[in-house]
Amino acid sequence: MNTSTTDAIDIRDAVKRYGDFTALHSVSLSIRDNEFFTLLGPSGCGKTTLLRMIAGFEDVTEGAIFLFGEEIEKLPPHKRPINTVFQNYALFPHMSVLENVGFGLEMLGHPMQEVRKRAGEALEMVQLSQFAARKPAQLSGGQQQRVALARALAPRPKVLLLDEPLSALDLKLRKAMQIELKHIQRDTGITFIFVTHDQEEALTMSDRIAVMSSGELQQLGDAREIYEQPRNTFVADFIGETNLLPVTVDEVQGGRAACHLPGGQTLTCDASAGVARGARVHLSLRPERVIVAAQPGVESLKATVRENIFVGTDITTIVDLAGGEEFRIRTSNSDRGRARIFEPGAGVFLNMEQGAARLLTD
Amino acid sequence: MAGGAASGGSSQSDTYAGARVWLLLPAWATLLILVVAPVGIMLVYSFLTKEFRGGVIWEFSWEAYDQFFFNRGLFGDEPPRIEWTYILIFWRSIWQAGVATLLSLAIGFPTACFIATRAPRQRPIWVFLVTIPYWVNLLIRTVSMKFLLRDNGPLNEALLGIGVISEPLHIVNTNLAVQLGLFYSYLPFMVLPIYAAVERYNFSLSEAAADLYAPRWTVLRRILLPAVKPGIVAGCILVFVPSLGSFLAPDLLGGARNFMIGSLIEEQFKGNAGNWPFGAAASMILLTLVLIILLFSARQQGRQEAR
Numbered sequence: 001m002n003t004s005t006t007d008a009i010d011i012r013d014a015v016k017r018y019g020d021f022t023a024l025h026s027v028s029l030s031i032r033d034n035e036f037f038t039l040l041g042p043s044g045c046g047k048t049t050l051l052r053m054i055a056g057f058e059d060v061t062e063g064a065i066f067l068f069g070e071e072i073e074k075l076p077p078h079k080r081p082i083n084t085v086f087q088n089y090a091l092f093p094h095m096s097v098l099e100n101v102g103f104g105l106e107m108l109g110h111p112m113q114e115v116r117k118r119a120g121e122a123l124e125m126v127q128l129s130q131f132a133a134r135k136p137a138q139l140s141g142g143q144q145q146r147v148a149l150a151r152a153l154a155p156r157p158k159v160l161l162l163d164e165p166l167s168a169l170d171l172k173l174r175k176a177m178q179i180e181l182k183h184i185q186r187d188t189g190i191t192f193i194f195v196t197h198d199q200e201e202a203l204t205m206s207d208r209i210a211v212m213s214s215g216e217l218q219q220l221g222d223a224r225e226i227y228e229q230p231r232n233t234f235v236a237d238f239i240g241e242t243n244l245l246p247v248t249v250d251e252v253q254g255g256r257a258a259c260h261l262p263g264g265q266t267l268t269c270d271a272s273a274g275v276a277r278g279a280r281v282h283l284s285l286r287p288e289r290v291i292v293a294a295q296p297g298v299e300s301l302k303a304t305v306r307e308n309i310f311v312g313t314d315i316t317t318i319v320d321l322a323g324g325e326e327f328r329i330r331t332s333n334s335d336r337g338r339a340r341i342f343e344p345g346a347g348v349f350l351n352m353e354q355g356a357a358r359l360l361t362d
Numbered sequence: 363m364a365g366g367a368a369s370g371g372s373s374q375s376d377t378y379a380g381a382r383v384w385l386l387l388p389a390w391a392t393l394l395i396l397v398v399a400p401v402g403i404m405l406v407y408s409f410l411t412k413e414f415r416g417g418v419i420w421e422f423s424w425e426a427y428d429q430f431f432f433n434r435g436l437f438g439d440e441p442p443r444i445e446w447t448y449i450l451i452f453w454r455s456i457w458q459a460g461v462a463t464l465l466s467l468a469i470g471f472p473t474a475c476f477i478a479t480r481a482p483r484q485r486p487i488w489v490f491l492v493t494i495p496y497w498v499n500l501l502i503r504t505v506s507m508k509f510l511l512r513d514n515g516p517l518n519e520a521l522l523g524i525g526v527i528s529e530p531l532h533i534v535n536t537n538l539a540v541q542l543g544l545f546y547s548y549l550p551f552m553v554l555p556i557y558a559a560v561e562r563y564n565f566s567l568s569e570a571a572a573d574l575y576a577p578r579w580t581v582l583r584r585i586l587l588p589a590v591k592p593g594i595v596a597g598c599i600l601v602f603v604p605s606l607g608s609f610l611a612p613d614l615l616g617g618a619r620n621f622m623i624g625s626l627i628e629e630q631f632k633g634n635a636g637n638w639p640f641g642a643a644a645s646m647i648l649l650t651l652v653l654i655i656l657l658f659s660a661r662q663q664g665r666q667e668a669r
Contacts, residue, residue: 076572077569077572077573084573086569092567107574155575
């Protein structure tokens with residue numbers, strides 16, 4: 001076994017089965033030290049199962065998990081130097097905030113004086129020092145969330161697991177906490193493994209993202225890679241918004257593929273690996289990478305405007321392609337000077353730069 | 363209680379002040395007829411003079427209480443000494459009820475946890491199974507217990523059969539038999555309140571504690587037990603109080619030497635002793651004792667909540 005000691009967490013061929021149901025199909029991934037790592041996917045994709053396996057609440061059916069090179073998948077949760085921020089916070093209701101935050105340190109056998117001191121410091125970090133004597137029930141949801149964070153950070157774990165910790169907060173608070181979490185991660189240098197189903201949250205906070213679906217790892221990369229170079233239709237569709245069009249490849253030449261849409265329109269785009277002549281694949285086009293114009297550009301598709309929807313920062317234009325497929329374009333409100341807004345019924349060209357369209361084989 | 367009614371009536375702005383009195387009437391009447399009146403009658407009777415073979419003479423007397431606590435010799439003319447007989451019976455009752463409560467707790471707590479951790483659909487079935495034996499009359503159950511435990515009963519035969527013991531265990535007519543009988547009689551009263559508490563318990567708290575380096579027993583002691591303590595206290599009271607005044611199990615399983623308060627009181631009204639004031643006085647002393655225990659545990663509980 002080539003045990004790499006630099007990775008914080010190394011998951012090798014982890015499988016989780018519940019009876020006949022397989023929740024996780026042989027997942028392998030490495031999480032670097034000091035990284036803000038996100039497991040992203042829709043509910044039921046296996047991301048929480050994987051997190052619980054790292055924490056030790058679920059046993060590993062097959063495979064191995066390493067923590068800084070040490071095999072841990074057989075250890076009970078209380079013997080793993082990993083802490084968790086739970087989705088429902090799971091604060092101990094009969095203990096004060098300070099006792100909650102100090103619990104981990106107390107269990108590790110630190111003298112009470114030190115426990116209190118370090119718990120106080122952890123509370124200070126989340127700006128809740130004045131609530132130390134309160135019971136969790138006397139705090140708001142956002143405050144409870146920060147106590148849960150302080151409690152998990154106080155013992156200085158090697159890895160911190162966060163199971164959708166922001167999902168119960170309202171939008172404003174969630175946005176503020178996203179930034180705060182990112183800062184805390186950077187300041188403490190602890191490896192964070194963050195679970196979420198919110199792709200925007202994942203893109204905002206993560207150094208790297210693992211996109212998961214139906215118990216399998218779909219793609220691993222940083223936010224830009226995942227957004228701009230999705231590996232398959234699932235990732236393209238799940239991360240951000242996209243237009244997925246079924247196309248047939250007519251010709252592949254010099255790294256470019258010429259293909260046609262069901263309506264007969266043609267388009268050339270970068271050929272990804274495995275694309276051959278005659279292949280029926282999908283084309284992914286992000287709504288913001290297309291400009292609606294009266295004249296055709298280098299790469300264009302013909303369409304008819306159906307409607308314009310004002311959504312604050314953006315205007316969404318829905319058009320019908322010649323073959324009848326619906327297509328969405330997003331124009332930033334600040335671009336109004338450059339981009340024209342066409343009335344419904346107008347015949348337009350959808351112009352895009354080379355490389356905007358991406359072929360996906362599955 | 364009177365304070366509540368007064369504040370309701372004195373409030374000028376309270377539109378329902380008049381109606382409230384009438385609406386509260388059934389509750390007051392029930393309390394009066396089923397609690398205040400019987401206890402009052404008992405209190406009065408405990409201060410009357412006894413009539414031989416039951417009944418009372420309407421003449422004030424301390425004699426019942428005097429007889430309970432003091433021994434003044436056969437003719438009542440000696441200087442009073444402390445009478446240990448009845449205090450001993452009380453002490454034995456408390457001991458027996460206490461052991462039965464601890465037994466119930468030892469078996470009832472894991473049982474309740476077991477039921478509460480089944481799949482939600484299965485839980486009512488388990489609760490149902492726990493209560494099934496209690497559809498049979500208590501007397502029949504206690505008699506059956508005696509048959510089970512006697513020297514040549516199934517328990518001893520089985521133990522002899524598998525060679526654990528070479529001589530039958532004498533269980534009937536011992537303290538242990540009474541404790542087992544009481545334990546079996548009131549076990550569901552321990553299981554059900556604890557089950558209700560454990561069912562409401564959020565098991566992710568246990569996970570959180572384990573995540574924060576707490577080993578299994580520490581999780582149980584520091585997190586689960588404090589969370590379900592109200593259920594445990596309720597269960598203990600529900601087993602201890604009826605065990606204390608029980609007379610079936612001690613009579614049938616304990617024999618003449620293992621007399622408990624319940625039997626003592628029963629004797630005063632039914633048996634040959636026939637001393638109503640003394641029975642009433644013993645009941646009053648028992649009632650006071652139970653009240654003190656309840657008040658103490660309620661205060662402990664309240665103090666814990668307040669902290």
